[in-house]
Amino acid sequence: MRYSSVILALPALSLAQQQVPLVDQLKGWFNKATEVVQGYVPTSVPSTVPEAVNAGAAGVASTAVQPLNLANYKQVLSPSAKAAQNAGPEEVLLYITGSNKTCYGLCDKADAAWNKAAAVLAATSSPPKLARLDCEVDGVLCNMWSAGPPAIYHFLLPETLADQSKPATTARFIQLNRTEITASDITELSTKEKYKETTPYEGLFHPIDGLLATTGANLPYGYVFWALNKMPSWLPMILISFVSRRFM
Structure with missing residues (x-):
């Protein structure tokens, strides 16, 4: 459940680029990922998590590059x-x-x-x-x-x-x-x-x-x-x- 929230949050952040300043957007993205990692360490990592992280990073990068x-x-x-x-x-x-x-x-x-x-x-x-x-x-x-x-x-x-x-x-x-x-x-x-x-x-x-x-x-x-x-x-x-x- 915790990882599913990250998967949903990352793309949403990249789509909200016009409403939220870039620096605040990035800080929120990394803070959410950090909270999940600190609060839960699974024995196996779902393959969708790195895919969501890559998608989120690509979305944020596209606004800055x-x-x-x-x-x-x-x-x-x-x-x-x-x-x-x-x-x-x-x-x-x-x-x-x-x-x-x-x-x-x-x-x-x-x-x-x-x-x-x-x-x-x-x-x-x-x-x-x-x-x-x-x-x-x-x-x-x-x-x-x-x-x-x-x-x-x-x-x-x-x-x-x-x-x-x-x-x-x-x-x-x-x-x-x-x-x-x-x-x-x-x-x-x-x-x-x-x-x-x-x-x-x-x-x-x-x-x-x-x-x-x-x-x-x-x-x-x-x-x-x-x-x-x-x-x-x-x-x-x-x-x-x-x-x-x-x-x-």
């Missing part, structure tokens, strides 16, 4: 007006995921971990900006950055200086283990600054300051390689055969 695409990525990866009031750069955690074609159907565990981590991070006193990129849906953007799922792109967006110049954006590409990743691993990237264990990326595919991005070549590059990935494996062989015969 900004979907990333070609139309809005420059805006999302720019310091917000709120960040201008705070000292130091603005932190962004971008989760990169996929499905059967881009992640070979192996991103489910990472997706569940991200949803739980995003719900926790959104409830902190100074939450980072959270975003999500699905390479199955926005393959051009993933190819622009040469980014494969599952992964976290961690950004520190600098403030614009008084002379209107903008310092370099610190970006770290953190590949996630598809079988062992946990919500704590993702949460601690921000709360314990474990992102610092990864060397900042400063190469060609840097989403903001890389050569492709600054010259505008990243978009055509992304489309070309997106099209090549969409091309059937037999088509290049036919084209090579056709060209070679014409040449001969």
Whole structure:
């Protein structure tokens, strides 16, 4: 009976997002789960409980995470007006995921971990900006950055200086283990600054300051390689055969 109340409560919380502030919503969600765990420890855990927790986390995360695409990525990866009031750069955690074609159907565990981590991070006193990129849906953007799922792109967006110049954006590409990743691993990237264990990326595919991005070549590059990935494996062989015969 106690677990059934949790199963009913979690989806309800995610549906009430417009009436209840996000932080209060998250606190209530975790408090209810804690009360049940403390008050009752069963000998066997029903399989529906983790499913309900995952569903609740996904519902809460969906209200706090900004979907990333070609139309809005420059805006999302720019310091917000709120960040201008705070000292130091603005932190962004971008989760990169996929499905059967881009992640070979192996991103489910990472997706569940991200949803739980995003719900926790959104409830902190100074939450980072959270975003999500699905390479199955926005393959051009993933190819622009040469980014494969599952992964976290961690950004520190600098403030614009008084002379209107903008310092370099610190970006770290953190590949996630598809079988062992946990919500704590993702949460601690921000709360314990474990992102610092990864060397900042400063190469060609840097989403903001890389050569492709600054010259505008990243978009055509992304489309070309997106099209090549969409091309059937037999088509290049036919084209090579056709060209070679014409040449001969």
